[in-house]
Amino acid sequence: MIKNDTEKLTLKSSENVGEETSTKIITTKDTVFQSKNFDLWYGDHHALKDINLDIKENEVTAIIGPSGCGKSTYIKALNRMVELVPIVKTNGEISYRGRNIFEGNYEVEELRTKVGMVFQKPNPFPKSIYDNIAYGPRIHGIKNKRVLDEIVEKSLRGAAIWDEVKDRLNQNAYGLSGGQQQRICIARCLAIEPDVILMDEPTSALDPISTLKVEELVQEIKHKYSIIIVTHNMQQAARISDKTAFFLNGEVVEFDHTDKIFSTPTDQRTEDYISGRFG
Amino acid sequence: MKYIDETVVMKRMKSRLKFNKLWKSLFLIATLFALLCLVVLLVRIVSQGSGYLNIDFLTNFASRFPEKAGIKAALIGSLWLMAVVAPVSIILGVGTAIYLEEYAKQNKFNDFIRTNISNLAGVPSIVFGLLGLTIFVRMLGLGKSVLAAGFTMSLLILPVIIVAAQEAIRAVPNEQREASYGMGATKWQTITRVVLPAAIPGILTGSILALSRAIGETAPLVVIGIPVILQFLPEGLLSEFTALPMQIYDWAKRPQEEFLYVSSAGIIVLMILLVVMNSIAIFIRNKFQKRY
Amino acid sequence: MASQGLGKEQSVQDLIAKSRNKQGKKVLEKVMPLLLLFTAVVSVLTTFGILFTLVFETFEFFQRVSITDYLFGTEWFPFSGNNPTFGVLPLILGTLKVTVIAIIVAVPLGIAAAIYLSEYASDKARRVIKPILEVLAGVPTIVYGFFALTFVTPILQQLIPSLKIFNALSPGIVVGIMIIPMIASLSEDAMSSVPNSIREAALGLGATKLEVALKVVLPAAISGIISSIVLAISRAIGETMIVSLAGGATPTFNLDVTGSIQTMTAYIVQVSSGDAGYGTTIYYSIYAVGFTLFIFTLIMNLLAHYISKRFREEY
Numbered sequence: 001m002i003k004n005d006t007e008k009l010t011l012k013s014s015e016n017v018g019e020e021t022s023t024k025i026i027t028t029k030d031t032v033f034q035s036k037n038f039d040l041w042y043g044d045h046h047a048l049k050d051i052n053l054d055i056k057e058n059e060v061t062a063i064i065g066p067s068g069c070g071k072s073t074y075i076k077a078l079n080r081m082v083e084l085v086p087i088v089k090t091n092g093e094i095s096y097r098g099r100n101i102f103e104g105n106y107e108v109e110e111l112r113t114k115v116g117m118v119f120q121k122p123n124p125f126p127k128s129i130y131d132n133i134a135y136g137p138r139i140h141g142i143k144n145k146r147v148l149d150e151i152v153e154k155s156l157r158g159a160a161i162w163d164e165v166k167d168r169l170n171q172n173a174y175g176l177s178g179g180q181q182q183r184i185c186i187a188r189c190l191a192i193e194p195d196v197i198l199m200d201e202p203t204s205a206l207d208p209i210s211t212l213k214v215e216e217l218v219q220e221i222k223h224k225y226s227i228i229i230v231t232h233n234m235q236q237a238a239r240i241s242d243k244t245a246f247f248l249n250g251e252v253v254e255f256d257h258t259d260k261i262f263s264t265p266t267d268q269r270t271e272d273y274i275s276g277r278f279g
Numbered sequence: 280m281k282y283i284d285e286t287v288v289m290k291r292m293k294s295r296l297k298f299n300k301l302w303k304s305l306f307l308i309a310t311l312f313a314l315l316c317l318v319v320l321l322v323r324i325v326s327q328g329s330g331y332l333n334i335d336f337l338t339n340f341a342s343r344f345p346e347k348a349g350i351k352a353a354l355i356g357s358l359w360l361m362a363v364v365a366p367v368s369i370i371l372g373v374g375t376a377i378y379l380e381e382y383a384k385q386n387k388f389n390d391f392i393r394t395n396i397s398n399l400a401g402v403p404s405i406v407f408g409l410l411g412l413t414i415f416v417r418m419l420g421l422g423k424s425v426l427a428a429g430f431t432m433s434l435l436i437l438p439v440i441i442v443a444a445q446e447a448i449r450a451v452p453n454e455q456r457e458a459s460y461g462m463g464a465t466k467w468q469t470i471t472r473v474v475l476p477a478a479i480p481g482i483l484t485g486s487i488l489a490l491s492r493a494i495g496e497t498a499p500l501v502v503i504g505i506p507v508i509l510q511f512l513p514e515g516l517l518s519e520f521t522a523l524p525m526q527i528y529d530w531a532k533r534p535q536e537e538f539l540y541v542s543s544a545g546i547i548v549l550m551i552l553l554v555v556m557n558s559i560a561i562f563i564r565n566k567f568q569k570r571y
Numbered sequence: 572m573a574s575q576g577l578g579k580e581q582s583v584q585d586l587i588a589k590s591r592n593k594q595g596k597k598v599l600e601k602v603m604p605l606l607l608l609f610t611a612v613v614s615v616l617t618t619f620g621i622l623f624t625l626v627f628e629t630f631e632f633f634q635r636v637s638i639t640d641y642l643f644g645t646e647w648f649p650f651s652g653n654n655p656t657f658g659v660l661p662l663i664l665g666t667l668k669v670t671v672i673a674i675i676v677a678v679p680l681g682i683a684a685a686i687y688l689s690e691y692a693s694d695k696a697r698r699v700i701k702p703i704l705e706v707l708a709g710v711p712t713i714v715y716g717f718f719a720l721t722f723v724t725p726i727l728q729q730l731i732p733s734l735k736i737f738n739a740l741s742p743g744i745v746v747g748i749m750i751i752p753m754i755a756s757l758s759e760d761a762m763s764s765v766p767n768s769i770r771e772a773a774l775g776l777g778a779t780k781l782e783v784a785l786k787v788v789l790p791a792a793i794s795g796i797i798s799s800i801v802l803a804i805s806r807a808i809g810e811t812m813i814v815s816l817a818g819g820a821t822p823t824f825n826l827d828v829t830g831s832i833q834t835m836t837a838y839i840v841q842v843s844s845g846d847a848g849y850g851t852t853i854y855y856s857i858y859a860v861g862f863t864l865f866i867f868t869l870i871m872n873l874l875a876h877y878i879s880k881r882f883r884e885e886y
Contacts, residue, residue: 112460112462113584116461125473137583139464194584195584306684310684312680317710320714392612395615398869401871402865405839405861406861409839412843413624413627413628488709495709496712497712497812502840502843502857553711
């Protein structure tokens with residue numbers, strides 16, 4: 001039912017946009033996030049300008065661009081985290097599975113339960129590893145100890161860190177290395193089995209080996225989740241993503257299959273950026 | 280032509296360095312003076328009062344005769360007072376801090392609350408006594424009770440607790456809140472499950488220090504009219520009571536020299552209480568300090 | 572919708588959907604901010620309570636005593652039977668005498684300690700000295716009062732034979748000692764916030780540490796230092812127990828510091844510990860005096876706030 005709807009929507013919007021079809025890709029996969037003429041301001045600063053993007057499920061979508069291009073702002077808009085800054089104003093719409101998330105009665109908590117997030121700096125809670133993972137299920141009312149145990153193990157396995165921490169679940173998560181902390185954060189996110197996972201430069205604070213582990217992890221879990229990852233590292237985008245969007249000055253310059261973006265970009269600015277001429 | 284004559288500079292350098300040394304020692308002496316005062320004060324009081332400090336002193340009621348005088352009613356009374364002040368001031372103080380740090384938007388009303396708190400911190404304690412006398416003792420008819428004095432003291436230390444709790448809450452990094460919101464937690468869940476657990480050591484430390492101020496505070500109690508020579512213990516929140524600093528004040532005022540020693544013994548008890556409270560505060564601060 | 576679950580029989584999202592107590596959550600989210608706002612309002616109510624108390628009872632006092640007699644009278648004899656006089660100037664003068672002595676003691680010592688801690692002391696020395704200053708600041712004022720009466724006064728009497736048992740000098744000095752930690756720690760904060768690059772620039776030109784401290788750091792931190800002094804003055808004005816114990820109960824209108832005095836705070840204490848009946852002129856007079864005291868300290872606090880805001884250095 002939803003599938004048909006979204007397919008229609010995708011087709012319709014690509015017709016409307018006309019010559020901008022280059023930024024639209026029509027596939028048979030479901031659309032999870034559809035942005036239509038989306039604008040965002042921080043006070044007077046116009047941070048996102050007329051964003052039109054369709055993000056498909058079970059894919060890794062990378063968002064690249066120089067600092068300050070609005071890429072982080074954009075994914076924080078997808079779970080409305082951007083609203084934690086009080087001076088933010090938005091216009092236009094972003095639909096999650098066909099429903100505009102900026103609609104008056106849309107509950108942010110419900111949205112964020114479906115759309116998880118992993119942050120730039122590892123931010124585990126100063127609690128035990130177990131309590132970190134169980135945090136999500138607990139706030140959503142799951143109290144049964146056996147169910148929680150099962151979720152914790154499943155999530156830690158899902159984040160490929162179970163073997164490293166299974167013997168010290170009751171130790172403080174801060175005792176772990178930075179890379180392990182970030183995988184704990186990913187496990188914490190997996191614990192409520194979200195539909196989409198947003199990753200905001202998840203490896204920027206990590207060493208190369210930890211970065212590699214997180215990248216492998218992303219590859220493993222992309223079959224079950226839709227992943228949107230912001231990165232300043234173009235090689236990373238090329239390595240792990242299926243599609244790539246290039247942001248510049250708050251606009252989407254180009255959005256296409258990653259292979260295409262990195263081999264034959266249509267826009268001169270994209271080419272300049274990926275060939276390292278600025279950014 | 281040279282603007283700087285090096286020989287003159289070198290000659291003056293010596294005296295400048297000498298001055299530097301001289302003043303450094305003067306600054307050090309000034310700093311040590313404050314410490315010296317503390318030492319003299321403590322030594323004086325211990326040497327005067329320790330002779331009177333024994334079990335009888337702790338278990339006797341006040342008396343006209345210095346050798347029979349005891350501090351039981353005052354000590355128990357101070358504990359009763361704390362039993363009111365601690366919950367009231369901590370609930371109000373932490374509540375206010377959470378409101379200001381987590382909920383309050385930037386507007387005139389909230390600015391007013393903030394300014395008001397910093398001004399309230401500068402109001403002399405004796406003025407709080409006048410407030411307590413009019414509002415709690417007379418208007419609300421609580422009399423010279425534990426409750427009336429407790430409310431007065433709670434308001435007196437409220438600004439201290441608010442500021443300490445605000446600092447503790449502010450020290451919790453925003454990434455922690457984001458992590459919680461990102462899981463779909465509501466604001467209140469984030470506050471109770473993430474912000475407060477991380478802020479509690481700081482809040483407790485600040486609160487204990489504020490309470491130790493309340494336990495030594497005398498002026499508001501005098502104004503409220505707390506009695507001094509009591510031969511009974513408080514039976515409830517509406518009982519009359521007396522407190523340590525009141526008892527010390529009363530003894531210190533008496534003309535007989537022996538009462539000065541009794542007063543010193545009372546001060547020792549008060550200071551021990553303060554040292555214990557401060558040690559707990561420092562212990563909590565060191566033990567549970569969070570690093571992010 | 573995309574199928575969830577990690578190959579297990581039940582999905583967490585289903586469990587969440589089932590167990591969610593939406594209604595309860597919503598109520599809590601609405602009610603708690605209101606409750607917290609209420610606690611925040613208590614501090615505002617306290618201020619209103621203080622103002623109401625002081626204004627209301629003082630008004631009652633001025634029904635009985637003319638406001639000009641109060642403000643400009645130089646005689647304060649409230650207990651003299653059928654002809655009491657309520658001229659507040661002797662009480663104000665008593666307060667000022669103690670405050671001035673305290674400031675003369677505390678400002679040089681406090682600032683010198685601040686300079687030592689911020690410019691000269693090693694980290695280790697600072698870690699020892701600062702907590703001791705905190706302890707000094709935490710000693711109850713009743714203890715300081717006892718110290719003034721039983722230790723400082725006898726010593727001073729050795730030096731100045733004409734000194735009375737109750738006088739302005741001894742409590743003045745002890746109030747000064749009491750506010751040293753306040754001036755020292757606030758001034759040190761102001762000096763430590765002067766960036767090191769400025770110090771290094773001066774040291775690099777061959778200035779001595781003393782010259783850096785006095786000619787560079789002190790001027791840069793001056794607003795913070797002055798505001799700490801003003802706050803300390805406010806504390807000294809409102810100080811009660813030291814002056815009650817060691818200052819005496821004789822309101823005098825002269826500049827002598829060796830004889831018994833009475834401060835505004837000590838008067839309030841004297842009346843409160845006696846049996847001035849509710850509703851008498853004397854009873855209301857403590858509110859008038861309290862109001863006067865409140866105005867003095869309020870002006871000082873606002874001044875301190877203004878100075879630290881207005882002259883804040885931007886680095």
